[in-house]
Amino acid sequence: MSKGFGAAEFLFLLEGLKWTLLLSAVAFAGGGVFGLLVALGRTAPYAAVRRAMAGYIAVFQGTPLLMQLFVAYYGLALLGLKLPAWVAVAIGFTLNASAFLGDIWRGAIEAVPRGQDEAASALGLHYGQRMRDIVLPQAFRIAQPATVGYLVQLIKGTSLAAIVGFIELARAGQIVSNQIFEPILVFGVVGAIYFCLCWPLSLLSARLEAKFAAATR
Amino acid sequence: MSHAQGEAPLIHMEGVEKWYGAFQALTNINLSVRRGEKIVLCGPSGSGKSTLIRCINHLEGYQKGRIVVDGTVLSNSMKAIDAVRSEVGMVFQSFNLFPHLTILQNCTLAPMRVRKADRATAEATARRYLDRVRILDQADKYPAQLSGGQQQRVAIARALCMEPKVMLFDEPTSALDPEMVKEVLDTMVGLAADGMTMICVTHEMGFARQVADRVIFMAKGEIIEEAAPETFFSAPQHQRTREFLGQILQGH
Numbered sequence: 346m347s348k349g350f351g352a353a354e355f356l357f358l359l360e361g362l363k364w365t366l367l368l369s370a371v372a373f374a375g376g377g378v379f380g381l382l383v384a385l386g387r388t389a390p391y392a393a394v395r396r397a398m399a400g401y402i403a404v405f406q407g408t409p410l411l412m413q414l415f416v417a418y419y420g421l422a423l424l425g426l427k428l429p430a431w432v433a434v435a436i437g438f439t440l441n442a443s444a445f446l447g448d449i450w451r452g453a454i455e456a457v458p459r460g461q462d463e464a465a466s467a468l469g470l471h472y473g474q475r476m477r478d479i480v481l482p483q484a485f486r487i488a489q490p491a492t493v494g495y496l497v498q499l500i501k502g503t504s505l506a507a508i509v510g511f512i513e514l515a516r517a518g519q520i521v522s523n524q525i526f527e528p529i530l531v532f533g534v535v536g537a538i539y540f541c542l543c544w545p546l547s548l549l550s551a552r553l554e555a556k557f558a559a560a561t562r
Numbered sequence: 563m564s565h566a567q568g569e570a571p572l573i574h575m576e577g578v579e580k581w582y583g584a585f586q587a588l589t590n591i592n593l594s595v596r597r598g599e600k601i602v603l604c605g606p607s608g609s610g611k612s613t614l615i616r617c618i619n620h621l622e623g624y625q626k627g628r629i630v631v632d633g634t635v636l637s638n639s640m641k642a643i644d645a646v647r648s649e650v651g652m653v654f655q656s657f658n659l660f661p662h663l664t665i666l667q668n669c670t671l672a673p674m675r676v677r678k679a680d681r682a683t684a685e686a687t688a689r690r691y692l693d694r695v696r697i698l699d700q701a702d703k704y705p706a707q708l709s710g711g712q713q714q715r716v717a718i719a720r721a722l723c724m725e726p727k728v729m730l731f732d733e734p735t736s737a738l739d740p741e742m743v744k745e746v747l748d749t750m751v752g753l754a755a756d757g758m759t760m761i762c763v764t765h766e767m768g769f770a771r772q773v774a775d776r777v778i779f780m781a782k783g784e785i786i787e788e789a790a791p792e793t794f795f796s797a798p799q800h801q802r803t804r805e806f807l808g809q810i811l812q813g814h
Binding site for chain 2 (some may be wrong): 429458461463464465466467468469471474478479483486527533
C-alpha cells in the first residue's frame, strides 16, 4: 500500500498550493480594500464612525478566525444566502483581514505627525487629497513591516479553510501523509513550500524598508 | 501708512474668543491688518499667539466673534475655509515639509491639486520661488537631505507657490540652530520688502525692529499692548510688557 512520495503526491500538494495562493490573494485584496475603509473610519472626524469601527475591530480580533469561517460558511447559508463555498470563505477571510489590517493602518495613520496634515490643510488640500497625497503614503511606509508580517500570517492562516472542506496545502499534506504513512517527509515538504512562499515576502519587505529609509534619510 | 486709510483691511478680527474646554485660549481679540502691513506678535509661551494666527486660516475654530479675510467671512463652511486658505500661506515652527516628496514636488502639489495648475506651469512657478529663496539647486532632493534653515526656506517657497495675499509665520526660527536663523530671517525681510502682508509670531526682536509696522504683545490669550516698534521697545506701557521685554532682551 505504501508507495512512497512520488511525482503524483507532489502534484497533489501543488493542487493544494493553488487554493492556498488563491485564498491568500482574495483575503489580502479584500482585506486591503476594506481594511483601508476601516482605518479611515477609525480615524474619521466623526465619533460615531470611529466607535463603530472600533467595535468591528474588537469583534473580529477577539474571536477565532475558525469560528468566523464557520459563521461565514454555515451562517450565511442559514440566512438563505446560497453562496459557493469559496465565496463564503473569501468573505470570512476578508472580514477578518480587514479588522487586522484596518487596525495596523489606523496606528500608522495616527503615527504620521499632526503637522503634516496641518501643513496640507493650510495649503488648501481637502481631506481626500490630504489622505491620498500626504498621510497614507507616509502611513503605509510606517505600516509596511507589520503589513507584510500580517500577510505572512494570513498565508499560513488559510489552512483553516480546510475546516469547511477546502483541500489547500496543509490539508493536502495531511491527505498524502495518511496515504503513504510518511508524516515527517510529507509535512517537511509542506513546511518547505510555505517557507518558500513566506520568506521572499519578508526579504522583499526588508529591502523596501531599506530603500525608503535611504530616500528619506 | 496714510495711503491705506479708508481701504478695507485684508484681515479683520472682531471680538474673537476661543476655548479649549473650560480653558479660554483667546479673549476678545480685535485686530485689523491692512494690505502690505507687517505685524509681529510676541508674548510668553502659552499666551495664545500661535492660536491666534491658526484661527486666521481655520486650523483652529473659534467660538465667538468674527474673522474676515479678504472679504470672506470665516465660518465653519468648507467653502469659506477653502476661499480663505487659498489666500493665506503659512510657515510652521517645525517646517512640516512632506518627507516623501522632493523639494520640487513639495512646491507643486498644492498648486496642481488646489489651483488645478498643469505640471509645467506649477513647476515653472515652483522653480521661480525656489530660486527666490536661493535653493533652486536642491530642487530634486528630499527634505531630510537639507539643513533646517534650507528646509524652512523651502517651506516659505512652498507657501508662496500658492501666491497668497498674506503669509502667517508661526515661530519660523525657533527650531533652528543659531547659525541658520539669519538665512531664514533674511528671506522674510526680502519678502517684506516686496510688499507681502505678514503676521509673524517670533521672538526675534531685531527682525521686529527692522520690518514690523506694529508689534503686538499678548499674554493669557489677550492683546495687552500694540505699538510701532520704536515706541514698543523704548516706551512699553504695561508692566507685563516691560517684564517680558526684560526677559527677552536680557540675552541680547
